Amino acid sequence: MVRLKEVVEAEEGEVYDIELEADLLEANRRLAEKNRELLQRYDVKAIDIMGAIGSGKTSLIEKMVQALTGKYRIAAFKGDLTTTIDAERIERHGAKTVTITTGKECHLDANLVGKALQRLDLKEIDLLLIENVGNLICPAEFPLGADQRAVVVSVTEGPYMVIKHPFIFIDADVVAINKMDLADAMGVDMKKLASDVKRTNPKAKVALTNCRSGEGVKEVIDALQL
Amino acid sequence: MTSLLASCSVLHEFSMTSQIVKNVLDEAKKHNAKKVAEVHLVIGKLTFLGLEQVRFSYKVLTEGSIMENSKLLIETKDGAVKCSSCGYEGNLSTKDDPLYHMPVPTLQCPNCAGTVNIIGGRECLIKSVKLVVK
Numbered sequence: 636m637v638r639l640k641e642v643v644e645a646e647e648g649e650v651y652d653i654e655l656e657a658d659l660l661e662a663n664r665r666l667a668e669k670n671r672e673l674l675q676r677y678d679v680k681a682i683d684i685m686g687a688i689g690s691g692k693t694s695l696i697e698k699m700v701q702a703l704t705g706k707y708r709i710a711a712f713k714g715d716l717t718t719t720i721d722a723e724r725i726e727r728h729g730a731k732t733v734t735i736t737t738g739k740e741c742h743l744d745a746n747l748v749g750k751a752l753q754r755l756d757l758k759e760i761d762l763l764l765i766e767n768v769g770n771l772i773c774p775a776e777f778p779l780g781a782d783q784r785a786v787v788v789s790v791t792e793g794p795y796m797v798i799k800h801p802f803i804f805i806d807a808d809v810v811a812i813n814k815m816d817l818a819d820a821m822g823v824d825m826k827k828l829a830s831d832v833k834r835t836n837p838k839a840k841v842a843l844t845n846c847r848s849g850e851g852v853k854e855v856i857d858a859l860q861l
Numbered sequence: 862m863t864s865l866l867a868s869c870s871v872l873h874e875f876s877m878t879s880q881i882v883k884n885v886l887d888e889a890k891k892h893n894a895k896k897v898a899e900v901h902l903v904i905g906k907l908t909f910l911g912l913e914q915v916r917f918s919y920k921v922l923t924e925g926s927i928m929e930n931s932k933l934l935i936e937t938k939d940g941a942v943k944c945s946s947c948g949y950e951g952n953l954s955t956k957d958d959p960l961y962h963m964p965v966p967t968l969q970c971p972n973c974a975g976t977v978n979i980i981g982g983r984e985c986l987i988k989s990v991k992l993v994v995k
Contacts, residue, residue, distance in 0.1 A: 652991050653991075658985060658987075659877060659881065659884070659986075659987070742873070773873045776873070776908060802909065805968060834956060834967055835966060836976075837969055838968065838976050
Protein backbone atom coordinates (compact mmCIF):
# COMPACT_ATOMS: atom_id res chain seq x y z
CA MET A 636 0.00 0.00 0.00
CA VAL A 637 2.83 2.36 0.85
CA ARG A 638 4.66 3.75 -2.15
CA LEU A 639 8.26 4.68 -1.64
CA LYS A 640 8.88 7.83 -3.61
CA GLU A 641 12.23 9.08 -2.64
CA VAL A 642 15.03 8.49 -0.17
CA VAL A 643 17.13 11.42 0.95
CA GLU A 644 20.18 10.67 3.03
CA ALA A 645 20.54 13.29 5.73
CA GLU A 646 23.80 14.67 7.16
CA GLU A 647 26.26 12.19 8.65
CA GLY A 648 24.22 9.35 7.18
CA GLU A 649 22.42 9.01 10.48
CA VAL A 650 18.88 9.80 9.47
CA TYR A 651 16.84 8.79 6.45
CA ASP A 652 14.16 11.19 5.37
CA ILE A 653 11.59 9.19 3.45
CA GLU A 654 8.68 10.61 1.52
CA LEU A 655 5.78 8.21 1.73
CA GLU A 656 2.71 10.02 0.43
CA ALA A 657 0.53 7.15 1.65
CA ASP A 658 -3.09 8.25 2.10
CA LEU A 659 -4.92 5.82 4.33
CA LEU A 660 -8.38 7.20 3.58
CA GLU A 661 -7.55 7.13 -0.12
CA ALA A 662 -6.89 3.40 0.27
CA ASN A 663 -10.51 2.95 1.38
CA ARG A 664 -11.76 5.14 -1.47
CA ARG A 665 -9.88 2.98 -3.98
CA LEU A 666 -11.48 -0.17 -2.56
CA ALA A 667 -14.87 1.57 -2.73
CA GLU A 668 -14.27 2.23 -6.43
CA LYS A 669 -13.56 -1.48 -6.94
CA ASN A 670 -16.85 -2.37 -5.22
CA ARG A 671 -18.65 0.17 -7.40
CA GLU A 672 -17.17 -1.32 -10.58
CA LEU A 673 -18.08 -4.84 -9.49
CA LEU A 674 -21.68 -3.83 -8.73
CA GLN A 675 -21.97 -1.99 -12.05
CA ARG A 676 -20.65 -4.99 -13.96
CA TYR A 677 -23.57 -7.05 -12.62
CA ASP A 678 -26.02 -4.16 -12.95
CA VAL A 679 -26.73 -4.05 -9.22
CA LYS A 680 -27.89 -0.78 -7.67
CA ALA A 681 -26.54 -0.24 -4.17
CA ILE A 682 -27.73 2.13 -1.47
CA ASP A 683 -25.71 2.90 1.69
CA ILE A 684 -28.14 3.67 4.52
CA MET A 685 -26.68 5.61 7.43
CA GLY A 686 -28.09 7.12 10.61
CA ALA A 687 -27.86 7.15 14.37
CA ILE A 688 -28.58 4.17 16.60
CA GLY A 689 -32.35 3.70 16.81
CA SER A 690 -33.15 6.18 14.04
CA GLY A 691 -35.09 3.57 12.05
CA LYS A 692 -32.65 2.29 9.43
CA THR A 693 -33.71 -1.35 9.75
CA SER A 694 -37.41 -0.42 9.72
CA LEU A 695 -36.87 1.61 6.54
CA ILE A 696 -35.11 -1.34 4.90
CA GLU A 697 -37.90 -3.73 5.95
CA LYS A 698 -40.50 -1.46 4.37
CA MET A 699 -38.40 -0.92 1.25
CA VAL A 700 -37.98 -4.68 0.81
CA GLN A 701 -41.75 -5.14 1.18
CA ALA A 702 -42.49 -2.43 -1.37
CA LEU A 703 -39.83 -3.36 -3.92
CA THR A 704 -39.96 -7.17 -3.90
CA GLY A 705 -41.23 -8.18 -7.32
CA LYS A 706 -39.67 -5.16 -9.00
CA TYR A 707 -36.16 -6.01 -7.81
CA ARG A 708 -34.35 -9.07 -6.55
CA ILE A 709 -33.06 -7.62 -3.29
CA ALA A 710 -30.17 -8.42 -0.97
CA ALA A 711 -29.15 -6.59 2.17
CA PHE A 712 -25.96 -6.12 4.16
CA LYS A 713 -26.49 -5.41 7.81
CA GLY A 714 -23.60 -3.75 9.59
CA ASP A 715 -23.57 -4.13 13.35
CA LEU A 716 -21.00 -4.44 16.08
CA THR A 717 -22.41 -7.84 16.93
CA THR A 718 -25.55 -10.07 16.75
CA THR A 719 -27.79 -11.00 13.82
CA ILE A 720 -31.01 -9.64 15.39
CA ASP A 721 -31.56 -6.97 12.74
CA ALA A 722 -30.50 -9.23 9.88
CA GLU A 723 -33.27 -11.64 10.87
CA ARG A 724 -35.77 -8.77 10.79
CA ILE A 725 -34.81 -8.05 7.18
CA GLU A 726 -34.50 -11.67 6.09
CA ARG A 727 -38.11 -12.33 7.18
CA HIS A 728 -39.23 -10.27 4.19
CA GLY A 729 -37.40 -12.50 1.76
CA ALA A 730 -34.23 -10.54 1.08
CA LYS A 731 -30.97 -12.48 1.18
CA THR A 732 -29.14 -10.84 4.09
CA VAL A 733 -25.48 -10.92 5.04
CA THR A 734 -24.55 -9.63 8.48
CA ILE A 735 -21.29 -7.73 8.67
CA THR A 736 -20.18 -7.62 12.28
CA THR A 737 -17.47 -5.07 12.78
CA GLY A 738 -16.51 -6.16 16.28
CA LYS A 739 -15.57 -2.81 17.73
CA GLU A 740 -15.45 -0.63 14.67
CA CYS A 741 -18.02 2.13 14.48
CA HIS A 742 -18.59 2.07 10.71
CA LEU A 743 -18.52 -0.21 7.68
CA ASP A 744 -15.61 0.18 5.32
CA ALA A 745 -15.08 -0.72 1.67
CA ASN A 746 -12.90 -3.70 2.54
CA LEU A 747 -15.61 -5.34 4.68
CA VAL A 748 -18.25 -4.63 2.03
CA GLY A 749 -15.94 -6.11 -0.63
CA LYS A 750 -15.68 -9.30 1.43
CA ALA A 751 -19.44 -9.42 1.95
CA LEU A 752 -19.99 -9.00 -1.81
CA GLN A 753 -18.16 -12.31 -2.29
CA ARG A 754 -20.93 -14.01 -0.32
CA LEU A 755 -23.57 -12.95 -2.83
CA ASP A 756 -24.32 -14.30 -6.26
CA LEU A 757 -24.49 -10.90 -7.93
CA LYS A 758 -26.17 -12.40 -11.01
CA GLU A 759 -29.14 -13.18 -8.77
CA ILE A 760 -29.78 -9.67 -7.44
CA ASP A 761 -30.58 -6.19 -8.79
CA LEU A 762 -30.68 -4.11 -5.62
CA LEU A 763 -28.41 -4.11 -2.59
CA LEU A 764 -29.42 -2.24 0.56
CA ILE A 765 -26.46 -1.71 2.88
CA GLU A 766 -27.29 -0.77 6.44
CA ASN A 767 -24.31 0.96 8.01
CA VAL A 768 -23.42 0.82 11.71
CA GLY A 769 -25.59 3.19 13.77
CA ASN A 770 -23.47 6.32 13.99
CA LEU A 771 -23.67 9.83 12.55
CA ILE A 772 -19.96 10.50 12.44
CA CYS A 773 -17.58 7.85 11.15
CA PRO A 774 -19.60 6.26 8.30
CA ALA A 775 -19.41 9.52 6.37
CA GLU A 776 -15.64 9.11 6.20
CA PHE A 777 -15.77 5.71 4.51
CA PRO A 778 -17.52 5.46 1.15
CA LEU A 779 -18.43 1.84 0.39
CA GLY A 780 -18.97 1.97 -3.36
CA ALA A 781 -22.76 2.43 -3.26
CA ASP A 782 -24.52 4.49 -5.96
CA GLN A 783 -26.35 6.60 -3.43
CA ARG A 784 -26.15 7.37 0.25
CA ALA A 785 -29.25 7.85 2.37
CA VAL A 786 -29.41 9.14 5.95
CA VAL A 787 -32.24 8.38 8.37
CA VAL A 788 -32.67 10.94 11.13
CA SER A 789 -35.59 10.67 13.56
CA VAL A 790 -37.44 13.33 15.53
CA THR A 791 -36.71 11.45 18.76
CA GLU A 792 -33.07 12.46 18.35
CA GLY A 793 -34.15 16.04 19.03
CA PRO A 794 -34.40 19.22 16.96
CA TYR A 795 -30.68 19.85 16.38
CA MET A 796 -29.39 16.57 14.93
CA VAL A 797 -28.83 17.92 11.41
CA ILE A 798 -27.07 21.06 12.51
CA LYS A 799 -24.89 19.13 14.95
CA HIS A 800 -23.77 16.54 12.40
CA PRO A 801 -23.68 18.49 9.15
CA PHE A 802 -20.97 16.42 7.49
CA ILE A 803 -22.96 13.20 7.20
CA PHE A 804 -25.73 15.22 5.51
CA ILE A 805 -23.24 16.79 3.12
CA ASP A 806 -22.61 13.29 1.75
CA ALA A 807 -26.29 12.30 1.55
CA ASP A 808 -28.32 11.99 -1.64
CA VAL A 809 -31.56 11.32 0.23
CA VAL A 810 -32.55 12.11 3.82
CA ALA A 811 -35.51 10.46 5.57
CA ILE A 812 -36.83 12.40 8.56
CA ASN A 813 -38.37 9.53 10.47
CA LYS A 814 -40.89 8.97 13.26
CA MET A 815 -43.12 11.76 11.96
CA ASP A 816 -45.92 10.39 14.14
CA LEU A 817 -43.90 11.38 17.22
CA ALA A 818 -42.99 14.91 16.11
CA ASP A 819 -45.72 16.62 18.14
CA ALA A 820 -45.00 14.57 21.26
CA MET A 821 -41.31 15.44 20.90
CA GLY A 822 -42.01 19.09 20.16
CA VAL A 823 -39.80 18.84 17.08
CA ASP A 824 -40.49 20.91 13.97
CA MET A 825 -39.88 18.60 11.02
CA LYS A 826 -39.92 21.49 8.56
CA LYS A 827 -37.00 23.03 10.44
CA LEU A 828 -35.07 19.74 10.28
CA ALA A 829 -35.80 19.56 6.53
CA SER A 830 -34.64 23.13 5.97
CA ASP A 831 -31.46 22.42 7.99
CA VAL A 832 -30.71 19.56 5.59
CA LYS A 833 -31.38 21.74 2.54
CA ARG A 834 -29.23 24.55 3.84
CA THR A 835 -26.24 22.29 4.37
CA ASN A 836 -26.79 20.22 1.24
CA PRO A 837 -29.15 21.75 -1.35
CA LYS A 838 -28.77 18.63 -3.52
CA ALA A 839 -30.22 16.25 -0.92
CA LYS A 840 -33.80 15.10 -1.38
CA VAL A 841 -35.83 15.02 1.82
CA ALA A 842 -38.76 12.73 2.71
CA LEU A 843 -40.83 12.64 5.89
CA THR A 844 -41.47 9.09 7.05
CA ASN A 845 -42.98 6.80 9.61
CA CYS A 846 -41.04 3.64 8.86
CA ARG A 847 -43.13 1.53 11.26
CA SER A 848 -46.40 2.21 9.42
CA GLY A 849 -44.73 2.67 6.04
CA GLU A 850 -45.96 6.23 5.57
CA GLY A 851 -43.57 8.24 3.39
CA VAL A 852 -41.48 5.21 2.39
CA LYS A 853 -42.73 5.59 -1.18
CA GLU A 854 -41.27 9.12 -1.20
CA VAL A 855 -37.89 7.71 -0.14
CA ILE A 856 -38.10 5.09 -2.91
CA ASP A 857 -39.03 7.78 -5.45
CA ALA A 858 -36.21 10.04 -4.25
CA LEU A 859 -33.78 7.15 -4.74
CA GLN A 860 -35.28 6.65 -8.22
CA LEU A 861 -35.93 2.98 -7.51
CA MET B 862 -25.60 8.91 24.23
CA THR B 863 -22.87 11.49 24.51
CA SER B 864 -20.31 9.13 25.94
CA LEU B 865 -21.22 6.46 23.41
CA LEU B 866 -20.66 8.73 20.44
CA ALA B 867 -17.48 10.03 22.01
CA SER B 868 -16.11 6.54 22.40
CA CYS B 869 -17.04 5.74 18.79
CA SER B 870 -15.14 8.76 17.73
CA VAL B 871 -12.00 7.84 19.66
CA LEU B 872 -12.21 4.34 18.19
CA HIS B 873 -12.18 5.85 14.76
CA GLU B 874 -8.96 7.75 15.39
CA PHE B 875 -7.48 4.77 17.17
CA SER B 876 -7.96 2.48 14.18
CA MET B 877 -6.71 5.10 11.71
CA THR B 878 -3.67 5.76 13.88
CA SER B 879 -2.98 2.01 14.20
CA GLN B 880 -2.81 1.87 10.42
CA ILE B 881 -0.47 4.86 10.37
CA VAL B 882 1.81 3.24 12.96
CA LYS B 883 1.76 -0.09 11.11
CA ASN B 884 2.70 1.58 7.82
CA VAL B 885 5.54 3.50 9.43
CA LEU B 886 6.88 0.40 11.22
CA ASP B 887 6.78 -1.53 7.92
CA GLU B 888 8.72 1.24 6.25
CA ALA B 889 11.23 1.37 9.11
CA LYS B 890 11.75 -2.39 8.83
CA LYS B 891 12.47 -2.12 5.11
CA HIS B 892 15.35 0.24 5.92
CA ASN B 893 16.55 -1.67 9.00
CA ALA B 894 15.92 1.48 11.05
CA LYS B 895 16.91 1.49 14.70
CA LYS B 896 14.50 4.25 15.54
CA VAL B 897 11.82 6.44 14.02
CA ALA B 898 12.67 10.07 14.71
CA GLU B 899 9.76 11.89 13.11
CA VAL B 900 6.45 11.26 11.36
CA HIS B 901 4.82 13.94 9.25
CA LEU B 902 1.07 13.62 8.64
CA VAL B 903 -1.30 15.71 6.55
CA ILE B 904 -4.91 15.61 7.76
CA GLY B 905 -7.72 17.33 5.86
CA LYS B 906 -10.16 19.46 7.81
CA LEU B 907 -13.10 17.63 6.22
CA THR B 908 -12.08 14.31 7.74
CA PHE B 909 -13.56 13.25 11.04
CA LEU B 910 -10.19 12.84 12.67
CA GLY B 911 -9.74 14.82 15.87
CA LEU B 912 -6.09 15.82 16.16
CA GLU B 913 -6.12 15.51 19.93
CA GLN B 914 -7.34 11.91 19.67
CA VAL B 915 -4.82 11.11 16.92
CA ARG B 916 -1.98 12.40 19.12
CA PHE B 917 -3.27 10.44 22.11
CA SER B 918 -3.65 7.23 20.07
CA TYR B 919 -0.19 7.75 18.56
CA LYS B 920 1.39 8.03 21.97
CA VAL B 921 -0.34 4.89 23.26
CA LEU B 922 0.30 2.86 20.12
CA THR B 923 3.98 3.68 19.80
CA GLU B 924 4.91 2.89 23.40
CA GLY B 925 7.51 0.16 23.59
CA SER B 926 8.25 0.26 19.86
CA ILE B 927 11.03 1.95 17.90
CA MET B 928 8.52 4.77 17.32
CA GLU B 929 8.28 5.63 21.01
CA ASN B 930 8.97 9.33 21.66
CA SER B 931 9.15 10.10 17.94
CA LYS B 932 8.07 13.55 16.92
CA LEU B 933 4.59 13.69 15.39
CA LEU B 934 4.04 16.60 13.02
CA ILE B 935 0.47 17.14 11.87
CA GLU B 936 -0.19 19.56 9.06
CA THR B 937 -3.87 20.38 8.46
CA LYS B 938 -5.40 21.08 5.07
CA ASP B 939 -8.47 23.20 4.39
CA GLY B 940 -11.58 21.80 2.74
CA ALA B 941 -11.56 22.71 -0.94
CA VAL B 942 -14.66 22.96 -3.12
CA LYS B 943 -15.47 23.64 -6.74
CA CYS B 944 -18.80 24.88 -8.07
CA SER B 945 -20.33 22.79 -10.82
CA SER B 946 -22.17 25.82 -12.28
CA CYS B 947 -19.81 28.82 -12.14
CA GLY B 948 -16.47 27.11 -11.54
CA TYR B 949 -15.83 28.92 -8.24
CA GLU B 950 -13.01 27.32 -6.27
CA GLY B 951 -12.30 27.97 -2.63
CA ASN B 952 -12.79 26.79 0.93
CA LEU B 953 -15.99 25.12 2.05
CA SER B 954 -18.30 27.96 3.11
CA THR B 955 -20.06 28.13 6.41
CA LYS B 956 -23.28 29.88 7.24
CA ASP B 957 -23.59 31.49 10.60
CA ASP B 958 -26.79 30.56 12.29
CA PRO B 959 -27.66 33.13 14.98
CA LEU B 960 -29.99 30.58 16.53
CA TYR B 961 -27.21 28.17 17.40
CA HIS B 962 -24.20 30.52 17.55
CA MET B 963 -22.22 28.27 15.32
CA PRO B 964 -21.15 28.20 11.70
CA VAL B 965 -22.78 25.41 9.71
CA PRO B 966 -20.96 24.13 6.61
CA THR B 967 -22.89 24.38 3.38
CA LEU B 968 -22.57 23.15 -0.20
CA GLN B 969 -24.27 26.31 -1.47
CA CYS B 970 -21.92 28.19 -3.77
CA PRO B 971 -20.96 31.56 -2.24
CA ASN B 972 -20.70 32.97 -5.76
CA CYS B 973 -23.85 31.81 -7.57
CA ALA B 974 -27.02 29.82 -6.92
CA GLY B 975 -25.31 26.52 -7.71
CA THR B 976 -23.94 23.82 -5.46
CA VAL B 977 -20.30 22.94 -4.94
CA ASN B 978 -18.51 19.60 -4.87
CA ILE B 979 -15.81 18.77 -2.36
CA ILE B 980 -12.45 18.35 -4.10
CA GLY B 981 -10.01 18.43 -1.19
CA GLY B 982 -9.65 18.29 2.57
CA ARG B 983 -10.33 14.58 2.99
CA GLU B 984 -6.71 13.49 3.25
CA CYS B 985 -5.13 11.34 5.91
CA LEU B 986 -1.65 11.20 4.53
CA ILE B 987 1.66 9.95 5.88
CA LYS B 988 3.73 12.52 4.06
CA SER B 989 7.15 11.53 5.25
CA VAL B 990 9.11 9.82 8.02
CA LYS B 991 12.60 10.34 9.41
CA LEU B 992 14.38 7.13 10.32
CA VAL B 993 17.58 6.65 12.33
CA VAL B 994 19.41 3.87 10.57
CA LYS B 995 22.84 3.70 12.19
